[in-house]
């Protein structure tokens with residue numbers, strides 16, 4: 001049985017529509033959806049700002065690898081095109097697997113195809129802030145409480161630019 005935290009990001013096209021499509025297609029197993037946040041681009045500043053959110057998932061049948069398969073299927077469905085020359089460049093939809101638990105045990109893996117926890121999650125206010133809002137006691141395996149991570153220099157500096165967009169809810173999409 002696995003639980004997973006996935007992060008969603010979009011900065012091209014109809015950003016909200018891409019996030020909504022991801023939430024809809026992740027469907028069964030969705031436990032909680034964060035609010036939507038407007039965030040400055042991280043890692044490559046010459047691109048539009050992002051909408052970011054985090055979802056908490058739980059599916060007794062899913063392996064850790066299944067979460068990556070589902071994440072990548074969502075990205076493909078939203079027409080994501082990878083630019084090999086821009087590692088952190090713009091995209092219609094990015095779905096990252098932030099962390100996975102098998103029962104109470106965190107899944108740790110240094111496989112480049114699926115590194116767990118996500119190797120840059122602890123540095124990203126655009127992941128930590130939405131996650132904290134839906135699970136204040138959460139811990140990122142190997143790094144500790146996410147509330148404390150948001151107090152570390154990189155995320156703390158970036159947090160000032162992270163803005164809640166309550167009018168852009170992902171929860172009631174009918």
Ligand SMILES: Nc1ncnc2c1ncn2[C@@H]1O[C@H](COP(=O)(O)OP(=O)(O)OP(=O)(O)O)[C@@H](O)[C@H]1O
Pocket residue numbers: 068082087088089094095096097098111112113114115116117118119120
């Ligand atoms: N935890 C993870 N979540 C998503 N992809 C991962 C993870 N660990 C490794 N990968 C691998 O990373 C590769 C590149 O993924 P992607 O293009 O989404 O990266 P990115 O979004 O540009 O950068 P970042 O992973 O820093 O957000 C994928 O082929 C995937 O197999």
Ligand SMILES: Nc1nc2c(c(=O)[nH]1)N=C(CO)CN2
Pocket residue numbers: 008009010039040041042043044050052087088089094126
């Ligand atoms: N604010 C923000 N910046 C990013 C994001 C993202 O989702 N949000 N995703 C990236 C992909 O690696 C690179 N930079």
